[in-house]
Amino acid sequence: xxxxxxxxxxxxxxxxxxxxxxxxxxxxxxxxxxxxxxxxxxxxxxxxxxxxxxxxxxxxxxxxxxxxxxxxxxxxxxxxxxxxxxxxxxxxxxxxxxxxxxxxxxxxxxxxxxxxxxxxxxxxxxxxxxxxxxxxxxxxxxxxxxxxxxxxxxxxxxxxxxxxxxxxxxxxxxxxxxxxxxxxxxxxxxxxxxxxxxxxxxxxxxxxxxxxxxxxxxxxxxxxxxxxxxxxxxxxxxxxxxxxxxxxxxxxxxxxxxxxxxxxxxxxxxxxxxxxxxxxxxxxxxxxxxxxxxxxxxxxxxxxxxxxxxxxxxxxxxxxx
Numbered sequence: 001x002x003x004x005x006x007x008x009x010x011x012x013x014x015x016x017x018x019x020x021x022x023x024x025x026x027x028x029x030x031x032x033x034x035x036x037x038x039x040x041x042x043x044x045x046x047x048x049x050x051x052x053x054x055x056x057x058x059x060x061x062x063x064x065x066x067x068x069x070x071x072x073x074x075x076x077x078x079x080x081x082x083x084x085x086x087x088x089x090x091x092x093x094x095x096x097x098x099x100x101x102x103x104x105x106x107x108x109x110x111x112x113x114x115x116x117x118x119x120x121x122x123x124x125x126x127x128x129x130x131x132x133x134x135x136x137x138x139x140x141x142x143x144x145x146x147x148x149x150x151x152x153x154x155x156x157x158x159x160x161x162x163x164x165x166x167x168x169x170x171x172x173x174x175x176x177x178x179x180x181x182x183x184x185x186x187x188x189x190x191x192x193x194x195x196x197x198x199x200x201x202x203x204x205x206x207x208x209x210x211x212x213x214x215x216x217x218x219x220x221x222x223x224x225x226x227x228x229x230x231x232x233x234x235x236x237x238x239x240x241x242x243x244x245x246x247x248x249x250x251x252x253x254x255x256x257x258x259x260x261x262x263x264x265x266x267x268x269x270x271x272x273x274x275x276x277x278x279x280x281x282x283x284x285x286x287x288x289x290x291x292x293x294x295x296x297x298x299x300x301x302x303x304x305x306x307x308x309x310x311x312x313x314x315x316x317x318x319x320x321x
Contacts, residue, residue, distance in 0.1 A: 008176060039284075046289060055087060098136075122134065181208060183208055265295040
């Protein structure tokens with residue numbers, strides 16, 4: 001395993017982050033505690049020390065499962081969770097207000113069975129709350145020892161820069177990471193967000209590095225996916241996530257065959273070559289973890305990178321809401 005600093009922060013994280021959205025019980029493709037424990041143990045055995053979840057994943061069940069899997073081992077790992085999504089029927093049960101954040105960090109810590117989280121992230125932008133209120137509240141959480149660092153997720157580059165400027169202007173804690181949408185089939189953040197993060201020393205920890213499974217090689221032209229998730233995930237079934245570029249998938253498969261590795265390993269090797277900190281992988285099997293870690297050893301030449309990128313077509317921004 002390779003370890004790097006989380007942006008300018010001193011804490012070191014593995015170059016593969018285990019995403020825990022698959023932990024829970026609100027979808028047919030998700031897994032419960034017994035299977036999740038196997039995945040977490042396998043990840044730790046392979047050197048992964050970075051775990052990401054959110055309060056909205058299975059309405060808190062993901063945090064509960066992760067907390068049980070890591071009980072007694074928090075000192076050895078880096079745990080991240082998120083806040084913003086709807087957690088109840090009350091009008092104040094969502095967003096990034098002081099009220100909601102203060103309540104949700106307490107609830108998340110209780111579910112995780114932890115005294116603090118290492119990284120607390122805002123789960124998208126909140127147009128209804130002044131960013132100064134949000135940043136002051138997050139600053140207070142760091143001062144209170146409830147989180148060590150703060151991070152953000154998909155938004156416009158101008159919004160992220162506004163948040164950073166607010167922190168600088170008011171002398172508040174700064175975001176150390178950006179969890180953005182980035183993979184071989186969605187590269188819109190290469191225009192502004194990624195250059196901004198690199199300029200500011202912000203860690204880049206992309207979600208969906210395998211494009212919701214499309215970059216695993218399980219999808220073919222004119223065919224529907226055969227996995228449980230592909231047949232039950234509305235975003236995939238209805239084509240609302242994005243329109244897959246099969247020319248890219250063909251090249252990924254070609255390069256994978258040439259190097260005698262899997263398509264997912266090529267996709268992860270590509271993103272690891274793009275100056276990011278750690279892609280967040282969603283897994284439901286121990287083999288998925290092993291495959292992801294093995295991608296660290298896959299070497300791509302400049303020609304490989306050119307071939308993999310040549311068929312990309314600019315598209316509308318997605319994933320900010």
